[in-house]
Amino acid sequence: MNIKSGGAVLLLFYTAVSLAAQTSFPGESEMLERASFHENVEVRSAMADSITAPFYSLLTRQKEIHEQILSPVAVEFELRKAEDSFYLLFKNELNYRYPVWGRGNYIIKRDLRTGEFLQIKIFLQNDEDSFIRLFPLGKNRTSLELELYGLTLYRGIVLPVPLEELAVSSFARIMHLTGGTIGWDRIFTDASWPEWQRVASLQSDLRRDLPFLFETDDGGMSGEGVFALIATGEPSGEEGGLNCSGFAKWVADGMLLARGAEGLLELEPLKEPTDAASRPGNAWSSVRQDRDPYFGLDWCRNLAVALRLSEPGGRVERDTDQDVRTVPFFTYKENVGYELESVKSLMYLQAVKEPGYFYLGAVNSPFGRNPVLWQYHHVALFFPWFDSNGDFHLDVLETGTSSSVENLNARYPKGFVHLSKVKAGSYIPPWQPSEEIVRSDDSIDDSGGIE
Numbered sequence: 001m002n003i004k005s006g007g008a009v010l011l012l013f014y015t016a017v018s019l020a021a022q023t024s025f026p027g028e029s030e031m032l033e034r035a036s037f038h039e040n041v042e043v044r045s046a047m048a049d050s051i052t053a054p055f056y057s058l059l060t061r062q063k064e065i066h067e068q069i070l071s072p073v074a075v076e077f078e079l080r081k082a083e084d085s086f087y088l089l090f091k092n093e094l095n096y097r098y099p100v101w102g103r104g105n106y107i108i109k110r111d112l113r114t115g116e117f118l119q120i121k122i123f124l125q126n127d128e129d130s131f132i133r134l135f136p137l138g139k140n141r142t143s144l145e146l147e148l149y150g151l152t153l154y155r156g157i158v159l160p161v162p163l164e165e166l167a168v169s170s171f172a173r174i175m176h177l178t179g180g181t182i183g184w185d186r187i188f189t190d191a192s193w194p195e196w197q198r199v200a201s202l203q204s205d206l207r208r209d210l211p212f213l214f215e216t217d218d219g220g221m222s223g224e225g226v227f228a229l230i231a232t233g234e235p236s237g238e239e240g241g242l243n244c245s246g247f248a249k250w251v252a253d254g255m256l257l258a259r260g261a262e263g264l265l266e267l268e269p270l271k272e273p274t275d276a277a278s279r280p281g282n283a284w285s286s287v288r289q290d291r292d293p294y295f296g297l298d299w300c301r302n303l304a305v306a307l308r309l310s311e312p313g314g315r316v317e318r319d320t321d322q323d324v325r326t327v328p329f330f331t332y333k334e335n336v337g338y339e340l341e342s343v344k345s346l347m348y349l350q351a352v353k354e355p356g357y358f359y360l361g362a363v364n365s366p367f368g369r370n371p372v373l374w375q376y377h378h379v380a381l382f383f384p385w386f387d388s389n390g391d392f393h394l395d396v397l398e399t400g401t402s403s404s405v406e407n408l409n410a411r412y413p414k415g416f417v418h419l420s421k422v423k424a425g426s427y428i429p430p431w432q433p434s435e436e437i438v439r440s441d442d443s444i445d446d447s448g449g450i451e
Contacts, residue, residue, distance in 0.1 A: 028172035028184070035188040036390030037124075038104045040075040040090050041170040042068045047077065048168045051108060054115050055086050065098075073104075085112050094126065094389075101128045103390060108167050117163045122171060124148065124187065125392055132174070136163040144178060148187070149345040153329050157181050186328050186352055191390040195356030198424040202358065203383040203395045205427050206251060212433050213240050213247065213400040220246030221253065221430060223266040233267055240433065244379040245299050247399040248360055250430055251381060252303045258426035259310050265303075274301040274319040275335065296376030297335060297418055300360035304420035311423065324350060324359065324419040336364060336374065337418030343382070344405050347394050350419075351384035357421045358383045363408065365415040380408060382419070 032039065043066045044051065050058060064077045076098035078089040088108040091098040100107070107121040120134040129150040137143040137158060144157040159166070159177045166174060175184050219241040222228040227236050230246060242250060253264040273294065304322035308314045316322070325332045328349050332338065338346055340363065347359070359382040367375035380403065383395040396403040409415070 025170065025172040025176045028175040028179070029170075031175070031184060031188050032172060034190040034192070036103075036191040036388065037171070037188060038071045038073045038092055039170055039172070040068070040071065040073075040092055040104060040106065041168070042066075042070060043075040043077065044090055044106060044168050051088055051167050052115075052164060055081070055110070055112055058086075081112070083112075085109055085118060099126065102126055104171065106167075117167065120163065120167055122174075134159075134163055134166055134174075142166060144174070146182065146187075148348060149342075151329070151342050151345040153345075154182055183328070186349060189352045189355065189386060191386050191388055193355055195424070196385040196387070198356055199358055199383050199385040200387070200393070202424045202427055203385075203397060206254075206397055207402060209429050210397070210400050210402065213242055213250070215243065215399045216241035217243060218246075219243045220249055220267060221264055223264050225264055225430065227431075228267070230267055230271075239431075242399050244399050245296065247397075248300065248303055248379050248381060251427070252307055252422075253430040254427040255307060255422075255425055256310055257428040257430060261310070264430055265306060270299050270302045270306075271295065272298065272302060274298045293375050294335075296362035296364070296379050300362045300379060300418070300420040304360055304422050307422050322420045322422070324421055328353065333416070335418065336416050337362070338416060340405075340412055340415040340417045341409050343408075343417055344394055347382055347384040348392055351386070351392075354421070356424055358424050360420040360422060361417040362420075363412055363415055363417050365412055376418075378412070380417075383424075 029039075046066075050061070058079055061077075061079050066075045066077060068075065073093040075093070076089075076091045078091065080087040080089060086109075088106075088110070089100065090106040090108075091100060092102050092104045094102050099105075101123055103123055103126055105123045107123075109118045109120070110116060111118055117136055119136075122132050122134075124130045124132065124146075125148075127149060130148050132144055132146045135143045135145075140160070140162050142159040142161060142163045144154065144159060145152060146154040146157075157178055159174070161169075161177065175182075178184075216236070216238050218229045218231055219236055219238060220228055220230040220243070222233055222235075227239055227241055228234060229236050230243070249265060249267075249270065253261075256265065274297065301319055301322065305316050305319055308316055308322055324337075327338070327346055330338055330342070330346055330349070343361075350359075351357075361380045361382055362376050363378040363380060364374055364376040381397045383393075383397070385393050385395075387393065394405060396405060396408065408417075
């Protein structure tokens, strides 16, 4: 390992014991390597004396950049002082920078007066709300909790070793100690899988068409490729004009064209009711049929089924077969789905479980009073994927714009989203403008693919 500080470069040689700390758990280490989750145990092991030293002896330590032998990333060490505690930061390199909220970073917190180890935080993603946190549990045990995008997945997991020992141990060892309780294969995936490239490429291709599309009431495309009103099928006269449902159909039509379809999907079959057996006696449905409360749900399900049937060997037994009904740590609500505010952690877990899919999301929320009813009133598309560095991305596309989970949550507080899965694939635009249209939209970012 090389230490670079103030222009000086020192070469340190580790003992066999130090190097073995990273490699003595081959199964876990292999999982981390496939996920591009980089260890920094080499640096922490070499700095064991500094990690356990009293604060006053560290006052002269400056930021130091350490190179590693067994890991491709350098690590920056930094000391920070708070009012009654101090922090030892071990930050992995990311694009020639050393962010605090970076994958694999260790933040060790100690009491300023007593030197006691208070906690260790280890980031799972480049996100401040995705980490495991370790607390001392007596002198010889440690308690672990795990959060993913603000959602607590595990809490109170006991490790039979003291916290200060884990400060100089590998992350693979933590995985090994908790392997009987934590499903690490739900947290880590293989960053090299081609399925991620297919999702990233599809959303990137779609972004290029967004400047030619705009939001209009009841806008869609007929089976003949004419911009039409979804309700009647009559030409709308608005080229490029779609509503949220029309945009979802646009994406489905483009994928079908890439698979050799000769025309576009007809509008009427996409309105057909789905899962009809679950609807009789449903108060909000029967009272508000005039509001067509199930339209967004039916539309997304029917699009997903049409795309599934177009795949080689694709078949479905029920019109709900493409529903996302089983996600680790989440409970599905029939014909409603999941809470919108947790959709990022849900999409992460679902992507790890079934790589290579994007999702048609029917956003719904309570409507009215006495009784409180439910209304499906929007459709958004979700594209979850991991890049080659193991970083998770969740792209959200709506009619003519690139959106975000935060944007949806702000517009639909306390909302839910029902998800229909679609395997990502090639895409051909169903329509091209007769002449180039340039529309400025700061929300569109065409840097979509895997970098």
